[in-house]
Amino acid sequence: MSKLFAPITFLITTILTIIFTMLCSIPMVFAGVLKLLLPFKPIRRGVSSFCNFMMWCWCLSLAFILKITNRITWDIQGTDNLSKNNWYLLISNHKSWTDIVALCVLLRDRIPMNKYFLKQQLAWVPFIGIACWALDMPFMRRYSRSYLLKHPELRGKDIETTRRSCKKFRDHPTTIVNFVEGSRFTEQKKTKSKSPYRNLLPPKSAGIALALNVLGSQFDKILNVTLYYPDNEQRPFFDLLSGQMKRIVVRIETLPVDESIRGDYLNDKAYKRQFQLWLHGIWQSKDQLIDRLKSEYRK
Structure with a gap:
């Protein structure tokens, strides 16, 4: 799409995004109210199935x-042997809101509907908040270290939220x-976090460790996804909305779920350290992969 028409695009x-989002979320809002008024298991399952269909829409x-609006070239590797009948834990780097769009568009017919860990503030967004609640997406409230020192009773609150949410996903492939x-x-966040990686922030391990502990026996695979936008590195989401997105690179590595990465993250210090090392090893490989992709696309 020509840059001349970028503002119009x-x-x-x-x-269009607002219209379609409202059309898909309003039915989920009514379904969520039904689930709230009639909190019985058959109703919850029916609402979940309906909301998953609306999310697919x-x-x-x-x-x-x-x-x-865009002429996107997709460079995709690793989607073979994926199934909508399996349970997956998908981990990914996070560059932009474009990541959510790319994952939804690419994987909608390949795996069960994505369930995201969302920031608590999104719960109050009209339509979106209730729709995401109806989809059983967990809302996470992040507390600063200084705040937790003043309110130690809130320590571990996010972990308990993760535990409750993951239990809901046992009923259907997720x-x-x-x-x-x-x-x-961002480069600023990388500096502030003292990240050891060139292209990534340090990974946080507690959430996925707990998901593996609660649902580990049901997860069929871990999907390690790397996203890269070689022609739109500076502002990928704005470029996507403006019709300027040229290429989306997706690499998916399928990892096994075995006993070595399952354990009590909260109480077993040896397991916690082992799991952190395992995750940092994945992140180191991801960082190197992004370096290689940058080198390939700059030739």
Whole structure:
């Protein structure tokens, strides 16, 4: 799409996204109210199935918007042998809001609907908050270290939220998505966090360790996803909305779920250290992969 039409494309894309989001989320809001009023297991299962279908419709609408507003070349590896009948734990680097769009569009017909760990503030967004609650997505409240020192009773609150949410995913195939860096990557955040990686923030291990502990026997695989936007590194989401996204690179590595990565993260210090080393090893390989992709696409 020509840069001349970028402002018009941005407006069209934004309007279409809002319209489709409302059309898909409003039915989920009513379904969520039904689940709240009738909290019985058959009702909850029916609501979950309906909301998953509506989320699939939303992902389909995003694919339609991308098709008419952008000319994207997808460079994808690793989608073979994925199934909508399996349980997956998906971990990914996090560069931009574009990551969520890319994962939804690419994987909507390959794996169960993605369930994200969301920031608590999103719970109050009109339509979106209740819709995500109806989808059983966990809302996480992040506390600073100084705040926890003043309110020690809140320590571990996010972990308990993760535990309760993961138990809900036992009833039907689910993909739990965790951007384990905890925030979108920027050079400023990399410096502030003293990240040992060139292209990533340090991974946070507690959330996925607990998900593996609660649902480990049901997870079929871990999907280690690396996302990269070689022509739109500076502002990928704005470029996507403006019709300027040129290429999306996706690499998916399928990892086994075995006993060595399952354990009591809260009480077993040896396991906690082992798990952190395992995750940092994955992140080191991911960092090197992004370096190689940068080198390939700059030739």
